Amino acid sequence: MGDDDRVELCWPGKYVDGVRAPLLDHGAELLERERIGTAAPEASPANRLIRGDNLLALEALVRREPHSVDLVYIDPPFATGNRFALLRRIGDKREGTDAQLRLPAFDDAWDGGLAGFLRMLDPRLRLIHKLLSPTGSLYVHVDPTVGHAVKLLLDEVFGPGCFQREIVWRIGWISGFKTMARNWIRNHDLIFFYTKDPREFTFNKTWVPHPASYERRAGTAAKAPGVAIEDVWNAGAGELELSGRESLDSIQIKSFSREKTGWATQKNESLLRRIIAASSNPGDVVADLFAGSGTTGVVAAELGRAFVVCDHADAAVQIARNRLIAAKVGFALLEVDHREQALQLQDLEPGVVQGWMLEQLGGSGEGPAPFIARRGDVGLALGLPGEPVTVARIEQLLAAARERELAAVELLAFEWAAEELELASTDPKRAELRGPKLIPVQVSRGLFESSVRATAWVEGGVAVFERPELRLEVTELEHARTRIELLDVHLHRPEHLPESLRSRGFAERLLGWSIAAAATPTEPMFVAVRDRAGLSLVAELPGRVGDAILAIEDVCGHRHVRRLTPP
Incomplete structure (x- = not known):
């Protein structure tokens, strides 16, 4: 096709002096902050959770490990103009002290509207293409308001021939203000499926099994193991009966689900399970560069895949970290270096x-x-x-x-x-x-x-947040063991906390804590996270503890790190 026949999506900044804006490399590195349940000193841990700007993280990954990822799933913002919140329950419902904590999470608003959104997404998709293996696949989750523009951009980056399917995912139960539109009620999202090579890519065909009562009209045995899954994903009565918790019939995680984290855009584990099982094999590497609550990493590990997941929001990384710990998954927590801050500051007056x-x-x-x-x-x-x-x-x-x-x-x-x-x-x-x-x-x-x-x-x-004073009691026990109790996370200005936290004890404000030897600060010897039973404030460690690094995670998404020097 000649240039005169080309159909192209354009936006301000796509071209500089008539030439396609080049991909930059800001030179950022990924610094290891913590290893949980993974052997050291492994040069490149199989499972990685990255905190920071995904553009800089992608640059670092492509520079060091091009063509290394077999499957990428991303659920980027949809340019809705909305501001999303994180909802957390605090207190104890059984004791009547529970309350809801609402925190701002992230903005889905871009300077220039759709043009700003495309300026954000374009370099990331181009880097993802470089990161994918020759047989790799990409799934991009969007909504109908930006889907048309994202589809044209994907055609340009990957090539129209690499487009495989547009998957329509039924949202599910619609209630409340969403039913008030003076129009047809929107009840679906879109997932675009592309491959790096249209002729050679991983795909494991999946089926919804026939129910036990199924009989062919001729009375003969079924030739196929079930009904092949199509590109419209919703749970009809048959799939719902057979799949149970694997049902895809709701984008929103139900309020009573154990999956629910409070992250505004969290997706079902069953959705990621279907995508990862179909487009990767055990031992492959799966990436999610808009990781949110970390569902992709949790499901990838469950299915025997390695993962690389990234998010810039501290609270999102905190949620993902705690989910991986609860699932007993080994991983390394990495962080984009100081160049992230320089990038944030460069365009400000x-x-x-x-x-x-x-x-x-x-x-x-x-x-x-x-x-x-x-x-x-x-x-x-x-x-x-x-x-x-x-x-x-x-x-x-x-x-x-x-x-x-x-x-x-x-x-x-x-x-x-x-x-x-x-x-x-x-x-x-x-x-x-x-x-x-x-x-x-x-x-x-x-x-x-x-x-x-x-x-x-x-x-x-x-x-911003006050750096608290951490108070502990260290006791040497018999048999060369050490007991460390967290006594207080003291704030001089508790009146500046979110209102629902101001009268709460310090323990209710915590999500978890960890202790590492000062000589190996990225390898905690003790990790505790809050679960349905609560949070332990006592650690018993083998040996005598010398200088150590103490890290505290609070419900506002903040991490506090201090050095502990026992007397």
Whole structure:
């Protein structure tokens, strides 16, 4: 087909000076933060959970391991303009203390609308093509509002001949406001199935078994093991009867399901089970670069496949991590390096980030120096990107607060160089220091999501968070064992927590914790996560514990890491 016959989808930025915008490589690396249940020092763990921008993660994977993935499933945002939330239950329903915690999760809004969405998706699809093995497959989950544009983009990246099927997935039960449309009620999503090579790819045909009462009209035995699954996926009465929990008849995870995590766009395990079983074999590598709650990784491991899953939202990675731990799956947790922050900052005008940070602290006005602002009797200070907070800076701020008779210093920063702030206390009766208090506050990835930073920290927002003081009791037991009890995760500003958490004890605010030797900080020797029975606050470890690394996961999606030096 000549250029004059070409049909092409265009958007602002697709071409630069008449030439297709090139794929860039920002040079980011993936840093190992934790290994759970996997042998070390394995150079490249089979199962990987990646925290960070999937564009940078894809660049790193393609640079190091091109053509290494056999199946990719992605469920990207649909350019709906919506802001999605994470719902979590806290407290104990049996004791009447349960409540719902609603947290902002991620934005599905793009500058320029559909054009901005395509600018985001285009380089990622091009990198996925490079990551796929010669016989690899891609499934892209979309809705009808962007499906037409995504289909044209996929045709361009993979080639029209590599298109295999458009799968229509029935959403299922429709109720409430979704039934109020003055039109036909939308009740399906689309899944586009492409292969890298249209002639050679993995596909294991699947069937819905015949019911026990099935008889052919001629009275002879059935030639096929059942009814071949078509490209319209919904649970009719026969499939529902036979499949039970494997039914695909609902995009939404039912409220009573054990699968339900509270992540807004979570998909059924049965959906991923069908795709992974059909388009990969045991031992293959499966990837999901918009991993959300981690369903792809959980199901891939269940089916004997290795996985690489990635998400930029801290809470999503936290959910996926805990699901994998609960499923007793070994994996490595990796993180995109400092280049992610540089990419987030590069298009922002000077002073924008400083303004966001000051809004989080509820500050207004100026100074007095060395403070950027005040809030009542609290001096406010910032540690901007590339400016790690040092001990000298902290001492300067506290001295200035003492001189001005301020009650406290709230210091919001991206990075900390002060070792004192990394220590966990082993004195349960530790007295508060006299004079102004230092209240360290940490920037999270949420600062770069407009819906997350929309609520300031001083009003219960979670774009930044106080770095708590962790208090423990360490006891040496008989037979060379050590007992460590987590006594408190102390906050100076509990009034700045989301409202439903403010009156809760520290244990109710936790999702899990872990302990690793300082010499091997990525290999925890103890891991506890909250389950239906609760969360244990006591660890008993073999041997005498020396310097260690303590990590805490809280229900707001934040991770706190401290060094423990037993007396």
